[in-house]
Amino acid sequence: MKDRCHYYNYTVSISNNIKCKNMYLKKPTYAWYAIYTKVNMEKKIYNILLDQKIDCYLPLIKTLRQWSDRKKWIESPLFKSYIFVKVSYVEYFDVLNIPGVFNYVSFGGKAQAIPEEQLENIKILIAQKEREVILTKENLSKGDKAEVIIGALKGLTGEVTQICGQSRIVIKIDSLNCSLYAKIAMDEVRITNQKEDQTGNRNPKELPGKKMNHQRHKTIAV
Numbered sequence: 001m002k003d004r005c006h007y008y009n010y011t012v013s014i015s016n017n018i019k020c021k022n023m024y025l026k027k028p029t030y031a032w033y034a035i036y037t038k039v040n041m042e043k044k045i046y047n048i049l050l051d052q053k054i055d056c057y058l059p060l061i062k063t064l065r066q067w068s069d070r071k072k073w074i075e076s077p078l079f080k081s082y083i084f085v086k087v088s089y090v091e092y093f094d095v096l097n098i099p100g101v102f103n104y105v106s107f108g109g110k111a112q113a114i115p116e117e118q119l120e121n122i123k124i125l126i127a128q129k130e131r132e133v134i135l136t137k138e139n140l141s142k143g144d145k146a147e148v149i150i151g152a153l154k155g156l157t158g159e160v161t162q163i164c165g166q167s168r169i170v171i172k173i174d175s176l177n178c179s180l181y182a183k184i185a186m187d188e189v190r191i192t193n194q195k196e197d198q199t200g201n202r203n204p205k206e207l208p209g210k211k212m213n214h215q216r217h218k219t220i221a222v
Contacts, residue, residue: 028088030055031113034105034175035083041100042077048098055086059122061133078126078135079176084119105175112175121156121171122180128152131182140170140179145193148184160189 037045042058049056059078064071077083082105085095092111095101104111125133130152143161148154148169158171158181169184 030088036102038100057084124156146189
């Protein structure tokens with residue numbers, strides 16, 4: 001009986017070792033995720049990530065701060081308390097071990113991957129200096145999928161919708177439950193997938209729209 005127990009434990013030990021080796025021999029698959037951080041520590045954590053050679057992105061915008069004796073333009077995070085990281089299982093827990101990092105933005109207990117296209121769109125939107133960019137938590141009406149083909153936002157893809165009677169290009173960041181949008185002219189975009197109306201018909205002339213409550217909208221100076 002003793003010999004059998006010894007043989008069983010030895011077999012289980014070998015099996016576990018094989019599983020661990022297989023996990024680490026597996027080629028890493030990388031994806032973008034958002035991590036939730038302690039407030040006002042975004043830049044410090046971002047620099048630590050860079051030092052650890054972890055691919056990361058911290059969108060920054062310029063805001064004008066008013067003091068009693070002076071005004072000053074400063075760079076602050078576009079998404080407060082969030083940083084984007086591109087990791088595999090190799091770096092996953094290294095990120096969580098950084099002081100000030102709370103967790104990954106998750107859904108159903110699993111870290112939610114973010115399409116790289118969304119991050120590229122954010123980079124295009126905040127890089128330009130010509131248009132006001134607005135960050136909102138409002139549930140904007142669904143618009144026609146479109147690509148900007150000329151101008152400062154060329155290459156950006158999103159949805160074109162009507163807000164307060166004007167055309168806007170909208171980027172929805174589902175993982176953070178928010179959207180970014182900026183004013184756009186219809187001759188700057190190419191509609192790639194028109195939305196359907198209530199009858200199921202496509203209407204290329206009429207843009208979706210409804211009056212929005214802008215009390216919760218945040219204006220970003222870029």
